[in-house]
Amino acid sequence: MAWENQTFSxxxxxxxIFNHSPTHIFLFSLVLGIFTVAFMGNAVMILLIYLDNQLHTPMYFLxxxxxxxxxxxxxxTxxxxAFNYLSGKKYISLAGCGAQIFLYVSLLGAECFLLAAxxxxxxxxxxxxxxYSILSNQRICRLMVVSSWIVGSVDGIIVIAxxxxxxxxxxxxxxxxxxxxxxxLTLSCTNTFLFERLMFICCVIMLLFPVxxxxxxxxxxxxxxIHMGSGEGRQKAIATCSSHLMVVGMYYGAAMFIYMRPVSDRSPTQDKMVSALYTFLTPMLNPLIYSHRNKEVARALMKVLGRVSLESKLRN
Known part of the structure; x- marks a missing residue:
């Protein structure tokens, strides 16, 4: 009992991932820049889709x-x-650690199924x-989204428990x-072999099925x-699909590398570098790729900016 009390208190x-050398200070600044771009890009995308009625379609809802x-x-993450790096404090409470694990695993699982949707x-x-209106309407898309959130949350609850x-x-x-x-798991005092096997099975379901x-x-x-008549439409569609597949490949490849290997074969440096790929880069790339050359998103953005500019002029 004394050991358990010590463990949970x-x-x-x-x-x-960074120290205070000049190179690492630059890399930390770069991560903050990526975070800012990812935060703003995703927040703007959500806002545009919510405000513009013409974007209230299954594709934009997803x-x-x-x-x-x-x-x-x-x-x-x-x-x-950033707080730990800037403050010099590296501690995280058990509750904070548990919250990070639950949110991280749940969001990864939910996003895996959402990308498949x-x-x-x-x-x-x-x-x-x-x-299209029959096979992928608003009702079906909402069902796929809710299912993604539920499956991801269940996976997070199992893993954290x-x-x-x-x-x-x-x-x-x-x-x-x-x-x-x-x-x-590398800090555990007990054998985690069975749990590693459970994680592998979960990864097969959560990663390989959506892939x-x-x-x-x-x-x-x-x-x-390829069979399209328009050469321009063909090139645009192939470019879009290849961009999507590139992000999907990076996201799923990194997740499989992290979660489908035994703990004994892991390198902390490799794990941190690979984790950074889908923790920092994919949230930044997704809004850029999915809105690139998208006239509807550009129109919605200009419409919102025009409305803000008009309201600013009226106030002055």
Whole structure:
């Protein structure tokens, strides 16, 4: 009992990813810049889709949910990392660590299934345009979104319940910049083999199944695009699909690298670098890629800016 009380009353120590050398100060500033771009880009995307009635379509509803998940994901890790770095305090409470794990795992799982839903929506729009209102309407999209949130949350609850049931000992130093499950398991005083196998099975469901849906959907999309009559439309569609697949590949590839390997084969430096890919970069890239050359988003942005400018002139 004394050991359990010690386990659940002690803080963890996040070793972080940066020191105070000139190079790391520059990299930290770069991360803050990426965070700012990601935060603003996703917040603006959510706001535009909410304010513009012409963007109240299944595709943009899914995109708004992706932006919301990315916004929450980057806010789960970066502010705490920045506070620890700037204050010199590396501690995180058990409750804070548990909250990070739950939010991080839940958002990762939800986004995996949401990206599959978005790939399905594009497949229906391009390959079955006449049946789009039946196969991918608002009701179906809302059902897919709710299902994504539920599946992600259930995964987060399972992972956090099992992770915090282990006793932790030693220096309690987590070799990471946030409370990630694989990094935390290295501190456990007990054998975590069964839990690692459970995580592997969860990853097969949460990662490989959505990846299969995405690959199948975009394969059908690319085949349909190749047979398009318009050369310009074909090039635009292929460029868009390749951009989406690049982000999807980076996101899923990094997640598989982190969560589908045994703890004994891990390198803290590699894990931190790979985690940074889908923790920092994908939330920044998603709004840029999904709105690139998108005339509807550009029109909505100009409309909102024009409205703000007009209101400013009326006040003056």
């Amino acid at each position: 002690s803080d963890f120590i996040l070793l972080g 995109l708004s949910q992706l932006s919301l998940m990315d916004l929450m994901l980057i806010c789960t 970066v502010p705490k990392m 978005m790939a399905y929506d594009r497949y229906v729009a391009i390959c079955h345009p006449l049946r 099992v992770t915090l049931s282990f006793p932790y000992c030693g220096t309690r130093e987590i070799p990471h910049f946030f409370c990630d499950v694989p990094a935390l 299969t849906v995405i690959i199948a959907s975009y394969f059908r999309v690319i085949v349909a695009v």
